[in-house]
Amino acid sequence: MVGAKDFTLKVTGREEIGPHFVRLHVNDGGLLAACGVHPTMWIRLWFDGGGKAHQRAFTLVDPDPEAGTFSLDFALHEGSASAWARGAQPGDILEATVQGSRFDLPESRPERVFAVGDPASIPAINSLLESVNGAPAVVLMEYVHEEDRELPVATRPGDQLHWVPRGSDGQALVDAASGAVSADGVHGNYFWLSCEAASVRSISKYLRKDLGVDRKRIMSMAYWRS
Ligand SMILES: Cc1cc2nc3c(=O)[nH]c(=O)nc-3n(C[C@H](O)[C@H](O)[C@H](O)COP(=O)(O)OP(=O)(O)OC[C@H]3O[C@@H](n4cnc5c(N)ncnc54)[C@H](O)[C@@H]3O)c2cc1C
Missing domain, CATH: 2.40.30.10 (Translation factors)
Structure with missing residues (x-):
């Protein structure tokens, strides 16, 4: 710092x-x-x-x-x-x-990156994808406006990008994240959570408590508060 x-x-x-x-x-x-x-x-x-x-x-x-x-x-x-x-x-x-911001990957190239965000975290997720040495990524992006789906998310060939609508709360994003991770397993994954505070909390809790993901493999930061 x-x-x-x-x-x-x-x-x-x-x-x-x-x-x-x-x-x-x-x-x-x-x-x-x-x-x-x-x-x-x-x-x-x-x-x-x-x-x-x-x-x-x-x-x-x-x-x-x-x-x-x-x-x-x-x-x-x-x-x-x-x-x-x-x-x-x-x-x-x-x-x-x-004041100093840090960036630590748990290893030089995770097997897979799983990123959850929304338009506010497009800059961070784009920078993340550039810095993971080609590790494939699954990106879940929450959106409010239909036009947000055209925003420049810098996924690479082979990455998956899924847009999830934000309804009256962030539950759809939490459900999408939980579903995607439980289906695929978590070994070797690096998790990047950068969306609304309650959603970050729920997804992070699910990863740590339900799936036993090591805290060091999760970067979670509340980007805004509903
Ligand atoms: C590490 C970090 C990096 C960030 N980088 C970016 C960035 O590059 N670009 C960017 O746009 N944001 C970024 N954010 C998010 C940004 O700091 C917040 O969205 C901030 O609250 C915006 O301030 P504001 O004064 O516009 O709104 P506030 O005064 O904080 O909020 C006003 C109202 O708008 C709502 N609101 C606030 N933010 C959002 C949002 N993102 N989406 C929907 N509703 C919202 C609030 O719930 C509130 O009702 C980042 C956050 C963090 C923690």
Whole structure:
């Protein structure tokens, strides 16, 4: 873990990836040179909401240390980060804090990667898939909007990608994850859980308690709270 460091990012471009998903390109204000870069790296960003500063976590997309640039993907919903991203234009600035994020695979190449996420974790899952040395993956993605299914999930030939609709709660995703894993067995799998908090908790509990998966083979992080 590195100590916290603060940086000022400057927006240099904007791409509408989908009706509910925007990519902003930024100049990194020296962040990558000072902190280095690793797969699935995330940082804390500060957004104004009702006159108060709110800290939110976001994942680096295509970090380029030499150029001092990266992009940020925003899944759009309610909230201060989304509100800011909807209106962000080149020239806007954004305060960032790096407290260190880690990435540890249990071994250099798991037999299979099983990732569960939603549009907010597409950047992390894409980075994960790049860094598992070709291990095949099963990816379950929860979606709310039909158009989300067109979002760029970087699955490779041979990977499986399943989209699961989010109804009034996240139960369908929990059921899909439980069904997929129990059917296939868990030996040699690395599990990456990055979705809504209650879903992460349920799936993680199922893996550890019901299937006896070693905690070290599960990366679980609540990305947001319903
Ligand atoms: C390590 C890490 C990395 C992350 N990386 C990214 C990233 O690269 N891109 C990204 O878009 N998000 C990412 N997230 C998720 C993001 O931090 C949260 O979604 C955050 O809550 C957004 O803040 P907000 O101010 O827009 O909404 P909040 O003020 O936190 O929430 C407002 C309302 O929106 C709902 N909401 C919040 N987030 C979501 C969501 N993702 N989907 C549906 N409803 C939601 C809440 O339930 C609430 O009702 C990451 C989270 C973590 C922990």
